[in-house]
Amino acid sequence: xxxxxxxxxxxxxxxxxxxxxxxxxxxxxxxxxHQISQSHSDIFESLAWASAQVHCQCSANNKIVFSEKLNxxxxxxxINANTTFAPWQQDSGHVVLNTKPKILFCDLRLSPGESKTYxxxxxxxxxxxxxxxxxxxxxxxxxxIGTQRVNMAIKLLRVxxxxxxxxxxxxxxxxxxxxxxxxxNPFMETQHRETPLDVALQTLQNLTTRRSPNFxxxxxxRGRVVRFCLFKNSYKLGEDIVGTFDFSNATVSCxxxxxxxxxxxxxxxxxxxxKVSTPTFASYNKHHEMCMGLKYxxxxxxxxxxxxxxxxxxxxxxxxxxxxxxxxxxxxxEMPNDNTTxxxxxxxxxxxTMIWDLxxxxxxxxxxxxxxxxxxxxxxx
Numbered sequence: 041x042x043x044x045x046x047x048x049x050x051x052x053x054x055x056x057x058x059x060x061x062x063x064x065x066x067x068x069x070x071x072x073x074h075q076i077s078q079s080h081s082d083i084f085e086s087l088a089w090a091s092a093q094v095h096c097q098c099s100a101n102n103k104i105v106f107s108e109k110l111n112x113x114x115x116x117x118x119i120n121a122n123t124t125f126a127p128w129q130q131d132s133g134h135v136v137l138n139t140k141p142k143i144l145f146c147d148l149r150l151s152p153g154e155s156k157t158y159x160x161x162x163x164x165x166x167x168x169x170x171x172x173x174x175x176x177x178x179x180x181x182x183x184x185i186g187t188q189r190v191n192m193a194i195k196l197l198r199v200x201x202x203x204x205x206x207x208x209x210x211x212x213x214x215x216x217x218x219x220x221x222x223x224x225n226p227f228m229e230t231q232h233r234e235t236p237l238d239v240a241l242q243t244l245q246n247l248t249t250r251r252s253p254n255f256x257x258x259x260x261x262r263g264r265v266v267r268f269c270l271f272k273n274s275y276k277l278g279e280d281i282v283g284t285f286d287f288s289n290a291t292v293s294c295x296x297x298x299x300x301x302x303x304x305x306x307x308x309x310x311x312x313x314x315k316v317s318t319p320t321f322a323s324y325n326k327h328h329e330m331c332m333g334l335k336y337x338x339x340x341x342x343x344x345x346x347x348x349x350x351x352x353x354x355x356x357x358x359x360x361x362x363x364x365x366x367x368x369x370x371x372x373x374e375m376p377n378d379n380t381t382x383x384x385x386x387x388x389x390x391x392x393t394m395i396w397d398l399x400x401x402x403x404x405x406x407x408x409x410x411x412x413x414x415x416x417x418x419x420x421x
Contacts, residue, residue: 042085042150043067045418046185046199049159052415053202053408057166057237062183062199064092065157068150084151090144090187092160096168096203097180098355099133104176104320105355106311136179136353137168144185160185166236170205170404172348174305175320177356187421195421204277204404205351206240209247241406248276248403258366260394263291265366270398275343277405281362283339287331293373295391297366299327301341303348304359311355323363333375345409349402364396 049061068085100107144158160183172179183199234242256268267286275281281301287294305320327341341362351358370390376383 041069041420042087043069043418043420044185044187044195044197045416046183046197047414047416048183048199048201051408052200053204054164055237055240055404055408056164056168056170056203056205056207057240059161059163060094060183060201062092062160063157064090064144064160064185065155066090066148066150066187067155068152070153084149086150086189087145087148088188088190089146090148090158090185091141092144092162092183092185093139093141094162094164094181094183095138096136097131097133097182098136098169099178099180100311100355101176104313105307106313133178137165139165141186164203167207168203168205169353170348170351171202172351172358174303174348174356174358175322176305176307189421195419197417197419199417204349204408206237206244206404208349208351209240209243209403244276244403245406248272248274248279250274256398258364258394258396260292260368262368262370264289265292265294265368265394266290266297268364270362270400273399274401274403276403277343277347277349278345278409279343281339281341281343281400285331285337285339286335287337288335291372293332293369293371295332295367295369295389296328296330297337297364298329299339299341299365300363301325301343302361302363304361306357306359308355308357321363332373343402345405347402349404360400360402362398362400364398366394366396367391368394 043066045065045067047063049063054060066087071083139162142160142162144160145156148156150156162183169179171181181201181203183201185197185199186194187197188194251272253269253271254273256270258265258268267289269284269286271282285297300323302324303322305322306317309317324344324347325341327339329337331337348358350360368391370392373386373389
């Protein structure tokens with residue numbers, strides 16, 4: 041009996057273009073005291089080989105997406121596989137990314153109580169799609185470790201992880217093609233050259249820290265409802281979306297306002313079932329406030345760390361927006377002022393709801409949200 045244990049060194053979240061490292065340990069537990077080996081060969085446990093591979097699997101909702109077109113691609117990939125170790129063929133959906141398998145060892149023999157650890161390293165492609173779990177489409181990543189005893193079936197151990205894509209940043213592609221034209225002096229200390237990942241993270245930092253307040257005068261058929269200010273349009277995961285409401289110059293009374301952070305999942309026309317192109321919306325954090333009589337108010341809407349930032353693939357596109365709902369009155373409600381001695385609010389209000397959407401951009405965080413506790417995955421063969 042051999043126990044195989046795998047653990048990601050730096051946690052379960054990685055950027056596209058980053059190197060992922062996984063510790064894989066093969067252990068032969070010590071024999072019980074009462075067990076006596078019949079021969080010298082009974083002492084050792086052996087494995088013929090072990091390999092590891094990263095692959096991204098895409099599964100789709102058959103009611104929304106033409107899965108037949110995707111499955112055709114999957115079958116062609118399976119036919120052209122150059123190795124019998126193709127673990128992605130056993131998963132549902134189709135493979136969109138698989139790295140070349142790397143051999144960890146050949147002909148491993150372990151005595152009782154002995155263990156050996158190997159480090160599997162692989163670079164996640166810079167154009168890899170992000171991990172995503174939506175209503176119509178799902179992208180999931182795994183490291184699969186495969187091993188086999190002689191004349192036995194292949195056993196697989198899967199280690200899931202999350203990928204945050206940096207390929208959507210506007211300036212990354214241009215920076216990756218830059219050439220170092222500085223003079224080469226052999227007597228000077230070699231300076232650290234920025235990697236494409238460093239450039240992408242710096243671009244991300246510059247993009248999300250730049251503040252440019254935008255003001256929006258929100259009106260309906262009766263007049264001005266509110267003036268809304270959003271301090272910037274691009275955010276990172278884990279940030280707060282902060283805005284202000286100015287009702288001081290309103291000509292229409294607003295009784296309450298609610299704001300929801302929503303994702304928009306658009307399936308490409310080529311793969312979409314039916315002619316209707318209605319996107320799928322999902323709401324996350326929500327801000328709700330009674331604002332009757334207020335002159336000023338503010339909005340603080342946290343962006344969850346577990347959501348997926350903006351991205352686009354051949355199959356789908358994910359966008360984000362702020363969804364506003366204003367409950368306004370048909371007549372302007374007179375509110376008390378400094379000279380008012382006695383005031384009573386209206387018993388009933390004739391109201392109507394107005395909807396307004398404001399697109400925003402959500403990008404990955406500059407620090408992957410890895411937890412301190414590392415999950416171990418294991419099988420026994």
